[in-house]
Amino acid sequence: MSLDAFLDDEELISRIGELRKKRNAVILAHSYERPEIQDIADYVGDSLELSRLAARTDADVIVFCSVHFMAETAKILSPQKIVLLPAAEAGCPLADMITPTQLEAEKEKHPGAGVVAYVNCSAEIKAMADVCCTTANAVQVVEAMPQDDILFVPDQYLGRWVQTQTKKNIILWAGCCPTHQRMKVKDILDLKKEYPAAVVVVHPESNGDICDQADAILSTSQMLRYCQASPASTFIIGTEMGMLHRLRRAMPEKTFLQPSKGLICPNMKMTQLEDVYESLKELRHPIEIPEPIRLKALKALDVMLAAVPTK
């Protein structure tokens, strides 16, 4: 066993800092990552926010503390950079709920439909889509499509929410995020009884019954801005528990409550300080995407960015 296995957190954080400089690296962490990973990151945000940051940075190495499809998105946008996924096995069950073969068959069933792929999918699926979208811009992307029929993959709940906001005909794919599906209406109602003035904010990957209880349905980056701008002091946050750390850090004077203790994405919690250290030390787990797939996936992302420029 290597002596590195006995390093305590303080020593790991110090070595990560040294390696970050030596490698000219930037460390990015999704809002659902463990608190100690968010705390050492240069930037914390949602997947597209971070990928766009990764494309703009002059760092040579991007350590993307997240799950596979997110690091892939960074590589699609920044092919010349080394993009590392510290926990190689961190995947996303939602992204795995559609394969290229399944999407091909679905496209054949709906030949006139435009294909919109939520960014929570593999590079292969992005490459087969007309355009990508995020939770923050899904409605605008769908509205900008020339087709009236839209095949929306892979998250059915985000697709259902989009359907409530547009006259287009949304053809849903039956994927879902298992973490958000653990939230129950009763969890929110029980907390509302205890904190009647609390504002309920939920992520659109939640099911419709949950969304019906919400004062606002927002992506993680929108949640941060919404809570900062709101005069309210107490919020019930219906998304993965890592987001509460980000909100509490940004607004220590406000109270953020979690409706259910089960709102944990096991994949987002795989990355530990040791993984970040090892990935920087050994340039471990670089993301590679075949160039023809990367170029097609880039086109779908570019169409989205052209249709809906993000801040």
Ligand code: SF4
């Ligand atoms: Fe995938 Fe859901 Fe985990 Fe996000 S929270 S990575 S959508 S399983």
